[in-house]
Amino acid sequence: MKWILVFTILCCASVNQAIAQTEVPVIKFTDTNPREWADDSNQNRLTARLLSRNTEANKVLLECTDGTTVEVVLSDLSMSDRKYIARQTSKVKRAAHRLERQRRQGDEDLLVDASQRVQPSAKPKKNLGNTRRVSNLDWLRTPQKARAVAKAKDLPIIWFRVLGDIDGYM
Amino acid sequence: MRTVTFSTPQVKNAIAHHFVPLNSNIEGELLAGESTGHALNEPPGDCIRGNGRQNVQTIFMTPDEEIFHVATGFLAPQDILTEMQFATKLFNRLKAEDENRYDLVRTAHQDVLQNLGSSGPMGGINGQLTESMREMMKSAQNGQMPISGMGGMGNPFQQLSNQFMTQDQRFMVNRPLIHRSDFERDPGELVGRGKTFFSSSKSSNQGIPGR
Known part of the structure; x- marks a missing residue:
C-alpha cells in the first residue's frame, strides 16, 4: 500500500513537471514605452507599459507606472489599444523571423564558398x-x-x- | 494571395487599369482570424477559393466608398479576374443609374445566388466585358496563368467554395451599398463571428506563434 502511494506521488510529480515544461505561447515585449490604455467604452484609463501577451488566453500583461502589473483580456481593450498590441506583436515576430532567417543563412554560408556568394543589392527602396x-x-x-x-x-x-x-x- | 494572385500579370494589369487599389491591415480587429506568420518570399500553401475569409477580404467600392461587391477568403488568379469583371460591369451600370442603385446591386447578387448551385460561380452574369478583361480571361483559360484554386479539387471542395460565395452574395443582397465605415464597425455580418485559424505557408515558420 505504501509503495502504491509513493508511486502515485511520483507519477503526479512527473505529470506536473511535464505541464510546467509545456511551452506557453507568451510573447514578451522588451522595448515598449508607457502609454495610456483605455477599455472598450473609453471610460476607464490607465497609464502602463506592455509587458507580454498570452496568445492562447488572449490576455496581455501591463506594468503600471508604480511598478504593479495588471492582466487584461484583449477584447476588453479599445480598438486603438488592440491595434497597438498587434503592431508590437508583429514587430517581435518580424524580429524573430529575421533572426531565424539569419541563422539559416549562416548555416548555408558555412557550406558555400565566399567567392560564390551573391551580394545583396544596395539599391535603396x-x-x-x-x-x-x-x-x-x-x-x-x-x-x-x-x-x-x-x-x-x-x-x-x-x-x-x-x-x-x-x-x-x- | 499576394504571392500567387497579385503576382500574376493579368491580375496586376486588371487592377492597375480598372481599379484603385487600397489595402488595410486588419490585425487587431476583434473578428480578424489567425494565421501562422509568413514572409513575402515564402512559398504558399494549398488553398481553395474562400479559405481564410476572416483573414482576407476583397471588397469593391464606388469612389464614394459604397460597397457593391465582396469576395472573402483566398482567390486564385482566375477567381479574382472573374470577380473583377463582375465588379466592373456592375460599377458601370451603377454609374448610369440614379434612383434604383440599391435594387441594382441587390438584383445582381440575387442573380448570382440563383446561379450558384447550377451554373458555376458566376454563371449568367458575365454579360458584356471590357475588351481587355475579355483578353485576360481568354489567356487564363488557355493555361497561361494558374487556374482557379477551386478547379480540379473535386466536388466537396467546390461545394465548400460555393458556400463561401453564397455567404458573400447574401451579404450584398442584405446590405447593398453599405458604406465602408459602417462595414468596418461590424464586419461580422460578412465574415462570421467565430475565430478561424488559417495556415497558408508550408515553410519552416511553424515555430513562430500564430496571431
Missing part, C-alpha cells in the same frame, strides 16, 4: 509615401486617398483587407 508597392502595384493605405484617386479617375476601388502587412510579414 523607393519612397512611395502613402502607398505600399507589391508585385508592381501601388496599394494606397488610406480610404481617403483611395477615394480621392477613384473620384479623379472615375474608377471603382478594390479594397484588400488582410491580416498583416501586404509587403511584409503576414
